[in-house]
Amino acid sequence: MHQEQGRVRPGATVGEVGERALIALFTAAAAGSSDDVVIGSGDDAAVLAGGGAVVVSTDTAVAGRHFRFDWSTAEQIGARAVVQSAADIAAMGGTLTGTVVSIGCPPETPVPRVLALNAGIVAQTHRLGGRVLGGDLVSAPSVILTVTSLGTLSGTAPVTLAGARAGDVLAVSGPLGGAAAGLAVLSAIENGADPVLAARFPQLVQAYRLPQPDLAQGPIAARAGAHAMTDISDALVEEIITMSAGSGLHLDVESAMVPRPAGLDELAAELGVDPVRWALTGGEDHQLLAAFAPGGVPGGWTVVGTVAAPAAGRPAAATVDGATADGLHGWQSFSEA
Amino acid sequence: MHQEQGRVRPGATVGEVGERALIALFTAAAAGSSDDVVIGSGDDAAVLAGGGAVVVSTDTAVAGRHFRFDWSTAEQIGARAVVQSAADIAAMGGTLTGTVVSIGCPPETPVPRVLALNAGIVAQTHRLGGRVLGGDLVSAPSVILTVTSLGTLSGTAPVTLAGARAGDVLAVSGPLGGAAAGLAVLSAIENGADPVLAARFPQLVQAYRLPQPDLAQGPIAARAGAHAMTDISDALVEEIITMSAGSGLHLDVESAMVPRPAGLDELAAELGVDPVRWALTGGEDHQLLAAFAPGGVPGGWTVVGTVAAPAAGRPAAATVDGATADGLHGWQSFSEA
Numbered sequence: 311m312h313q314e315q316g317r318v319r320p321g322a323t324v325g326e327v328g329e330r331a332l333i334a335l336f337t338a339a340a341a342g343s344s345d346d347v348v349i350g351s352g353d354d355a356a357v358l359a360g361g362g363a364v365v366v367s368t369d370t371a372v373a374g375r376h377f378r379f380d381w382s383t384a385e386q387i388g389a390r391a392v393v394q395s396a397a398d399i400a401a402m403g404g405t406l407t408g409t410v411v412s413i414g415c416p417p418e419t420p421v422p423r424v425l426a427l428n429a430g431i432v433a434q435t436h437r438l439g440g441r442v443l444g445g446d447l448v449s450a451p452s453v454i455l456t457v458t459s460l461g462t463l464s465g466t467a468p469v470t471l472a473g474a475r476a477g478d479v480l481a482v483s484g485p486l487g488g489a490a491a492g493l494a495v496l497s498a499i500e501n502g503a504d505p506v507l508a509a510r511f512p513q514l515v516q517a518y519r520l521p522q523p524d525l526a527q528g529p530i531a532a533r534a535g536a537h538a539m540t541d542i543s544d545a546l547v548e549e550i551i552t553m554s555a556g557s558g559l560h561l562d563v564e565s566a567m568v569p570r571p572a573g574l575d576e577l578a579a580e581l582g583v584d585p586v587r588w589a590l591t592g593g594e595d596h597q598l599l600a601a602f603a604p605g606g607v608p609g610g611w612t613v614v615g616t617v618a619a620p621a622a623g624r625p626a627a628a629t630v631d632g633a634t635a636d637g638l639h640g641w642q643s644f645s646e647a
Numbered sequence: 648m649h650q651e652q653g654r655v656r657p658g659a660t661v662g663e664v665g666e667r668a669l670i671a672l673f674t675a676a677a678a679g680s681s682d683d684v685v686i687g688s689g690d691d692a693a694v695l696a697g698g699g700a701v702v703v704s705t706d707t708a709v710a711g712r713h714f715r716f717d718w719s720t721a722e723q724i725g726a727r728a729v730v731q732s733a734a735d736i737a738a739m740g741g742t743l744t745g746t747v748v749s750i751g752c753p754p755e756t757p758v759p760r761v762l763a764l765n766a767g768i769v770a771q772t773h774r775l776g777g778r779v780l781g782g783d784l785v786s787a788p789s790v791i792l793t794v795t796s797l798g799t800l801s802g803t804a805p806v807t808l809a810g811a812r813a814g815d816v817l818a819v820s821g822p823l824g825g826a827a828a829g830l831a832v833l834s835a836i837e838n839g840a841d842p843v844l845a846a847r848f849p850q851l852v853q854a855y856r857l858p859q860p861d862l863a864q865g866p867i868a869a870r871a872g873a874h875a876m877t878d879i880s881d882a883l884v885e886e887i888i889t890m891s892a893g894s895g896l897h898l899d900v901e902s903a904m905v906p907r908p909a910g911l912d913e914l915a916a917e918l919g920v921d922p923v924r925w926a927l928t929g930g931e932d933h934q935l936l937a938a939f940a941p942g943g944v945p946g947g948w949t950v951v952g953t954v955a956a957p958a959a960g961r962p963a964a965a966t967v968d969g970a971t972a973d974g975l976h977g978w979q980s981f982s983e984a
Binding site: 353354355356357363364365366367368369370371372374375376397398399401402404408410411412414443444445446448449450451452454456458459460461463468470471472539540541 | 690691692693694700701702703704705706707708709711712713734735736738739741745747748749751780781782783785786787788789791793795796797798800805807808809876877878
């Protein structure tokens with residue numbers, strides 16, 4: 311402990327430098343300029359000035375399971391953890407105010423890797439208009455990041471998962487399947503495909519490494535009167551199953567209407583897979599899915615389906631092109647990879 | 648997925664039951680009755696009604712490093728993670744309103760273990776007056792808990808680490824060293840001591856397994872005008888080093904004044920160790936340390952030292968009985984165990 315800031319020997323590990331010296335470096339990196347924060351990183355806890363309702367959500371990402379250091383830079387991994395957590399704030403109609411971060415890593419982790427993870431967290435938090443409020447650094451068997459996001463609602467009611475109404479349309483805030491396609495590129499190369507594949511589809515690889523959904527669409531949708539909203543973290547089919555269960559209504563997505571990013575169909579043809587399946591079952595794009603009254607869909611959103619009362623005597627269901635979505639599986643943390 | 652709640656086969660693992668079924672069980676377990684929470688666990692994010700300033704802090708505990716399942720029950724481990732995080736809220740003068748929890752565990756983890764961890768988290772959050780607001784469950788190489796606590800300040804200014812003033816007295820909210828002593832009991836038994844030792848010092852073993860500091864003393868100290876405050880998570884000596892660095896003042900603790908729990912001296916004599924060292928360098932008691940103007944110490948607190956301007960030409964220092972505290976080391980996540 312008590313090492314001075316800024317004097318970390320090149321090649322030093324986290325275990326050699328120690329928790330306190332690293333947290334001091336993190337605190338220096340987190341210094342931002344938001345007026346919301348009364349006490350920032352470095353004290354026992356952060357304090358935000360009072361105001362409207364507070365929105366909070368947490369997400370954890372684990373090395374080898376949710377990210378790989380040979381597939382993404384440490385900055386991208388840190389930034390993506392923030393996007394994943396902040397997307398949940400947007401999905402309530404909220405705007406990010408700050409993040410609280412826990413980094414677990416083995417003592418033999420090189421210090422530059424931890425500093426780069428933190429730099430990605432700080433940069434992405436700032437890009438989304440928030441500030442890193444504090445954190446914890448612990449010894450763990452592998453690198454594990456937990457980002458807790460705080461946000462504000464700015465006058466709108468929270469938009470829940472369950473509020474869809476019969477007659478609504480379903481819409482998404484951006485193209486889907488890009489992260490799954492980018493992951494497929496990296497997997498294909500690992501399995502012997504020509505590495506030039508990554509250079510030919512850089513935007514898809516980037517969609518996997520650091521999805522950049524427009525999270526400002528969350529508050530926009532809330533102000534437009536969205537009845538229900540979530541971010542698409544697991545897969546579009548998983549989210550409509552959840553929204554159907556929450557509302558007791560029948561949600562149907564028309565697969566051809568789901569927007570797909572540029573290059574996705576070309577890559578799918580090359581790899582011999584169904585591009586629509588990527589868009590329906592690929593996770594981690596973190597675009598938003600919302601139910602709006604017809605005519606109430608904000609600009610920039612794409613209608614992909616409908617909400618209806620279930621047929622008489624039938625349970626509420628989620629369907630794709632009229633057929634059950636239950637056979638289509640998206641991402642689950644404990645499913646087989 | 649889509650397993651029904653309450654139908655978990657005895658002996659089922661987390662990997663078999665799946666993330667969604669478990670989160671549904673967690674959501675059911677978290678149902679409380681706080682009026683603060685607008686949307687609770689189970690949606691993308693939780694929403695708390697607006698009010699005063701928001702205090703936030705996060706803490707992570709890792710199996711094998713911060714706890715062992717053969718030394719504590721899963722309920723105790725979950726509850727202790729909440730105490731550790733909530734103590735940081737109290738240390739700002741705040742009162743806990745809610746917790747957000749991330750649980751990482753291997754797929755082969757038995758479901759009852761995860762449910763018991765969660766039950767401990769929920770029970771302790773409720774005991775401290777808060778509510779579990781949400782969480783995440785992920786696959787990880789070992790069990791890892793991250794608890795983020797939110798709190799309110801109720802009209803007092805946040806009490807920082809750095810605010811001590813020359814002439815202040817230092818005081819602690821309860822006895823120290825109990826958690827270190829309890830850990831020593833369990834370690835001694837593992838190394839061949841008679842297991843009856845644990846039965847002879849149950850309150851010390853309990854202090855390790857689930858410290859129960861009176862966190863209401865945080866707001867009480869804030870209302871009494873405390874100038875600086877922190878919770879004693881690493882060790883009293885570590886905290887005075889931090890407070891001295893933050894304030895630029897000389898903090899001295901008189902070791903004989905540091906309150907020790909019942910049984911500690913007897914156990915120390917039996918194990919041939921210095922009880923004062925446990926009180927000074929033992930971590931994880933989570934009592935509060937604060938600097939007050941003389942005469943401003945609330946009832947229930949014990950004065951243990953003083954704050955003074957550093958001698959002319961000398962840097963600020965933290966001392967115990969007038970000698971430097973730098974040679975005494977407390978808990979650090981990356982130090983050798």
